[in-house]
Each structure stands twice: as structure tokens, then as C-alpha cells.
Amino acid sequence: MVVLRKILHVSKSISSFRSFEAPFSRLRGPESRDALTRSQSSAAGRAPAPHSGDKPRLRAIDLAHEVRQEKAETGRPGPAASARPGRVAELKRFSQQLQNVHPNVLAKQLRRSVLYADEDVVVINDPTPNVNDAGANSISSVLPVLSKMMSGMKVRSESQLLPCLGLEKDSTGALLLARNEDVVEHILSLRRNNQVQRKYWVVAVGVPVPSEGLVDIPIIEREVAGSQPHFKMDLSPLFRMSDAGDGLIRVRGQRQAHPAVTKYRVLESGGGCSLVELQPFTEVKHQMRVHMAIALDCPILGDHKYSHRNKLAPQKLPEHMLKKLGLEQSQIRYLPLHLHARQLILPARSGQADIRVSCPLPKYFLQTLNRLLGYSSLVV
16 A cells, blocks of 8 residues: 555656656757747847957867968068078177087087097098187187097096187188197298198189289288277288389388288189189288278178278178178178188198198088079089
8 A cells, every 4th residue: 555655656756757857849840949049049149248448359170260361471482581691690699609619519419520630630620710719618618628539538637639720700611639749839830931821712702813923012010090089900012103104113111011922823713703712822810801891892692890991880782792692781791701620731740741721611601602603513
């Protein structure tokens, strides 16, 4: 009897639940869903905006669409931009990075750039301008670390590397180092007797005439007056043209002038520029730059100091060269000096052959040659 009462109670509960559910069961069909959507839309239309002056909010899908559209527009090819400013900036950035890296990192880089080594001398490739200046992370400052690396990282190694024949500031190329003081003195003695040959390659603005010759004009340091007074090297010739223009007249030399002799040879030319080989027989400050810019009237590309004789200003390039380089005149100030120590020849010691080392050109030098002269077959 008790069980029967419980069954009747459960059946009444189920029937009451069905009667309660009936009004909502109509919402399960497609018609009821459309009605619900219409009611929500009309309610949204009747609801006033919280700030009538504000712009409507973007939905997530709209925002994603705008982001994809911006990316697509950024990827589209725009007007042709020059690659050369980026290359110049890359070179400048790389040079600064080399000066700011840890000494061990710079020493490892120099270890990989060794061109020749024996028990007396080491020749390395100094690949970027300015890194051989005096400073916290200059080449001179990391020579003890480089020497230790080359000796196999021996704890009690007494090996050392000493600067012997340095490179001119802002130049690149073969840098000669000595293993001890006696070798330094020996090489300096050879240099004084013109027994050490060093040949440089330069990119010149203009073509020297004649295409081969010897510049033998002393050089003196002078003060240049003007809005920016400064000192720079200049020619101090021993001869001048006669008033009639039919001969040379010897003039009195100045005591402060230094004898300077440079042999030059044009390797290739075209488009108002040239690749020139220089061989200095003396070591006067800025000798090659002064002889090229003032004596031959063909300044080295990137030489902002001697391109103008009486003022300090970035080098002025002709329009056709700017076009080939892909540069504007305002960007020339960042162009590096194209002066590279290409070859080094040391005389033979007893029972040995001459030491001949050729240094590869840096990347920016090669790219300039390719743009200006349209070839790279000469450079290997």
C-alpha cells in the first residue's frame, strides 16, 4: 500500500513538471529561435547608447580584419628604395659593435682573420674602419688575448704580439704584428731602407692622368682658417710654374715639410671613377690621401677631410656617381674611406723565401666596385 502511494506521488510530479515545461518547449524550434533573435535585435535598437557622441566599438572580428589588412599593405612593394643607405648604416653599426664587444669576442674574430703566421710575425686582416683606433676595445688592447689564443691557451706562455707597421686611420687591410721586440726593430730597420713593400687599393673620384706615375711632393701640416679653424696636411712643393708658363722654377723648401713619395697605377677606370693601386715609399701622415686629392685631383672615395682643401665638409660627388651608388648627397657623410692595404711583402730571411700576403677586400669595397665599375672579376 505504501509503495502504491509513492508511485502515484511520482507520477503526479512528472505530469506537473511537463505542464511547467510546456511553455518553454516552444522555444526549441527554428521559429521560436527566430522570434528570440528578433526580440533581442529590437531591444538593442531601443536601448540608447551610453555615450551618443562616441564611435561604435569594434568587434573582435573587425579588429582582426583591420590587422590583416595593415599587414598586407605593409608587405606590398612600394617605390624602389635604395639598398646602399642600408649597407652604409650596416657597416657603421658593425664597426660600432666591434668596438663595444667583449675583448675575448674581438680576439676570436681576429684569430679567424689571421692571414699568415710564423715564429716571428703575424699578419691579420683588419676588416672594418676605425677599429684600430686607441680605445677600450681596440685591436691593440686585445693583442694579449689574441697571443694567448694563438699559443694554445697555455697558462705560462710568454708569447706576445706587438704592433709593428700600423694602418692609417679609417683604412682596412693587412696589419703586421711582431712576436717580440727584436723583430719589431728588424722590421722597422727594413722599412727605413724601403725593403718592406705595401700596396694599397683605393677607389678614386676621377681618373689620374697619366695612368701611371710617381708623386714626389713634400707634405706639411698647415692651419686652415675660416668658420671652423683646423689643421690638415697639405702639399709643400719644391717647384712652381714660371710666370711665362714655359717651365718650372725651384722654390725654397720649408723646414717643417716632410719628403713624401707615392707610386700609383690605374688598374681600372670608367664612369668618372677609377680603381688605383698605391705604393708609398715614405710614411707621412695622410700621405696617400693628400697626394690623391691635391696632387692628382682625384680624392679617395669617402675621404671627407681632403675632398675640400680649405674647409671641413662631406665629400661632394657628381650626380652620375650618386645614381650608381644609390645615394643622395645628404647621405655621403656616412660613406667609409675606400683605402685598403691589399698586399704586404717582407724580404726573405736567411734560407727563406719572401713573405707575400694578399688581403681580401671588405664587402663594402667589393660592392662599390661592382656598382661603379660594373664588374667583380678583377677582385679575387
